[in-house]
Amino acid sequence: MAExxxxxxxxxxxxxxxxxxxxxxxxxxxxxxxxxxxIDVLSFLKQSLQYNLLTDLTAVDYLGKKEExxxxxxxxxxxxNKDRLRIKTPVTEGDCRIPTATTVWKTANWLEREVYDxxxxxxxxxxxxxxxxxxxxxxxxxxxxxxxxxxxxxxxYKGRLS
Amino acid sequence: xxxxxxxxxxxxPQHPSTHGVLRLVLELDGEVVVKVTPHIGFLHRGVEKLxxxxxxxxxxxxxxxxxxxxxxxxxxxxxxxxxxxxAVEVPERAETIRIIMAELTRLESHLVWIACHALDIxxxxxxxxxxxxxxxxxxxYELVSGARMTSNFFRVGGLSQDxxxxxxxxxxxxxxxxxxxxxxxxxxLTTNPIWLKRTVGNxxxxxxxxxxxxxxxxxxxxxxxxxxxxRDNPYSxxxxxxxxxxxxxxxxxxxxxxxxxxxxxxxxKIVRQGLDRLKPGPVLADCPxxxxxxxxxxxxxxxxxxxxxxxxxxxFAAPEGEVYHGVEAPKGELGFYIVSDGGNMPxxxxxxxxxxxxxxxIEQMSVGSMIADLVAVIGTLDIVLGEIDR
Numbered sequence: 001m002a003e004x005x006x007x008x009x010x011x012x013x014x015x016x017x018x019x020x021x022x023x024x025x026x027x028x029x030x031x032x033x034x035x036x037x038x039i040d041v042l043s044f045l046k047q048s049l050q051y052n053l054l055t056d057l058t059a060v061d062y063l064g065k066k067e068e069x070x071x072x073x074x075x076x077x078x079x080x081n082k083d084r085l086r087i088k089t090p091v092t093e094g095d096c097r098i099p100t101a102t103t104v105w106k107t108a109n110w111l112e113r114e115v116y117d118x119x120x121x122x123x124x125x126x127x128x129x130x131x132x133x134x135x136x137x138x139x140x141x142x143x144x145x146x147x148x149x150x151x152x153x154x155x156x157y158k159g160r161l162s
Numbered sequence: 163x164x165x166x167x168x169x170x171x172x173x174x175p176q177h178p179s180t181h182g183v184l185r186l187v188l189e190l191d192g193e194v195v196v197k198v199t200p201h202i203g204f205l206h207r208g209v210e211k212l213x214x215x216x217x218x219x220x221x222x223x224x225x226x227x228x229x230x231x232x233x234x235x236x237x238x239x240x241x242x243x244x245x246x247x248x249a250v251e252v253p254e255r256a257e258t259i260r261i262i263m264a265e266l267t268r269l270e271s272h273l274v275w276i277a278c279h280a281l282d283i284x285x286x287x288x289x290x291x292x293x294x295x296x297x298x299x300x301x302x303y304e305l306v307s308g309a310r311m312t313s314n315f316f317r318v319g320g321l322s323q324d325x326x327x328x329x330x331x332x333x334x335x336x337x338x339x340x341x342x343x344x345x346x347x348x349x350x351l352t353t354n355p356i357w358l359k360r361t362v363g364n365x366x367x368x369x370x371x372x373x374x375x376x377x378x379x380x381x382x383x384x385x386x387x388x389x390x391x392x393r394d395n396p397y398s399x400x401x402x403x404x405x406x407x408x409x410x411x412x413x414x415x416x417x418x419x420x421x422x423x424x425x426x427x428x429x430x431k432i433v434r435q436g437l438d439r440l441k442p443g444p445v446l447a448d449c450p451x452x453x454x455x456x457x458x459x460x461x462x463x464x465x466x467x468x469x470x471x472x473x474x475x476x477x478f479a480a481p482e483g484e485v486y487h488g489v490e491a492p493k494g495e496l497g498f499y500i501v502s503d504g505g506n507m508p509x510x511x512x513x514x515x516x517x518x519x520x521x522x523x524i525e526q527m528s529v530g531s532m533i534a535d536l537v538a539v540i541g542t543l544d545i546v547l548g549e550i551d552r
Binding site: 025026028030052053054055056058060061062065073075077079082084086105106107109110111118132133134135142143147149 | 202203206208210211212214215246247249373374375376378387389394395483484485486488495497499501503509510512514518519522551552
């Protein structure tokens with residue numbers, strides 16, 4: 001069970017007040033923590049629990065479905081122990097910023113630029129926060145749920161079945 | 163007193179050695195690279211956004227078009243993530259054929275890599291040879307799926323159809339002759355003094371730095387990190403196959419070259435084992451809520467036709483939850499992260515492309531070397547822009 005996971009036990013011990021939620025689904029453990037400790041949690045996992053590879057970093061937009069609109073998702077992998085762990089942290093629309101993870105892994109550089117580009121979440125102290133996939137003068141953030149699928153000047157896509 | 167200043171040079175987006183539409187802004191001190199700034203996004207098609215508006219079956223053809231040199235590996239990564247979400251059990255024959263096709267894909271991708279990498283460095287013969295063998299893989303693709311590149315052959319729960327009878331013989335013949343072809347490439351390159359001068363000591367990145375920057379796949383193994391998802395987190399039945407995971411020692415372009423060549427030989431062995439254990443049986447799971455019905459039911463019964471229509475138009479509702487599945491694609495770890503809100507389309511589909519993360523290392527691997535060595539670094543990273551830009 002998720003509660004017996006080595007990493008979850010350690011996180012509960014060290015960051016008990018900041019662990020919001022622990023979920024296990026299809027054998028994957030997801031830990032949601034508060035935003036203010038996210039970098040401490042990530043560096044702790046890297047330094048003490050050998051989660052040395054940041055596989056992926058992305059965001060999810062829960063517009064109208066959750067109180068906090070965005071969820072940052074960090075997929076960690078431990079090469080010595082061959083196991084995965086997912087860390088999530090909510091980001092509100094009003095305070096749409098989060099400290100950068102580039103201080104922990106260099107990988108985060110481009111991945112955070114992509115999240116900044118497509119979701120509009122700002123990363124504090126990021127060394128090179130520019131758009132990466134869209135052009136520099138692009139207006140809007142395409143992966144936000146309120147960004148029309150067919151582009152900013154078109155009617156919103158209603159789906160193929162509507 | 164003479165002063166020196168650096169020069170800015172634009173390389174790409176149309177440049178033969180950038181393997182697609184990659185633009186690099188180089189800052190040069192004479193011929194020495196001081197800074198590399200990659201500009202990507204020329205091929206951005208918004209696959210992740212499109213996926214939020216398609217049913218799980220309809221997303222599959224989009225995945226072919228990510229890493230278009232290894233379409234079946236993309237298919238495999240995606241369907242394994244969906245199957246994990248839906249908890250579908252796949253029949254053994256389908257799993258075996260998937261592994262055969264995935265390893266043929268690895269061969270194909272590595273053949274294009276060796277061809278272009280060698281061509282960039284000036285060895286044209288290898289290009290002609292490697293594309294000759296690639297053509298055979300393309301024919302095998304065509305045989306099973308009808309398409310040479312955008313195969314769209316796998317399905318959630320199995321395969322779109324069984325392979326034709328002649329496939330086993332054709333694939334077997336090819337796999338048996340492949341080691342001889344690999345010897346030919348090695349004869350042209352491995353001890354070639356020009357090849358050695360261009361690749362030994364080029365693009366060095368230590369194991370620690372490689373993990374920090376997120377390199378995966380052959381690029382990471384070239385730096386001596388013994389890690390392969392097929393062996394360490396086996397999926398689709400890879401645990402039943404015997405194969406070696408090669409690693410390099412000197413962390414340079416030459417070692418990554420050797421790692422990929424050994425991987426190709428190992429891929430041949432895996433395909434051979436797969437062909438030998440191929441037994442007759444169903445190729446699609448018996449899971450009507452999720453899978454398409456067999457074609458003969460669709461053509462011969464009204465229930466089958468309705469079933470097909472329901473799956474094709476509405477798809478299936480996935481349970482609420484989120485899954486991540488990573489596979490060892492030819493270029494590194496390809497991951498699909500699906501967030502489901504309980505509907506028939508994903509709330510969010512995130513693709514973790516190996517090339518995107520690997521390309522990030524280009525600056526670290528090339529600063530301080532010549533422009534010509536930068537070209538070798540692009541080749542050794544083995545990037546595909548379709549996957550970087552998505």
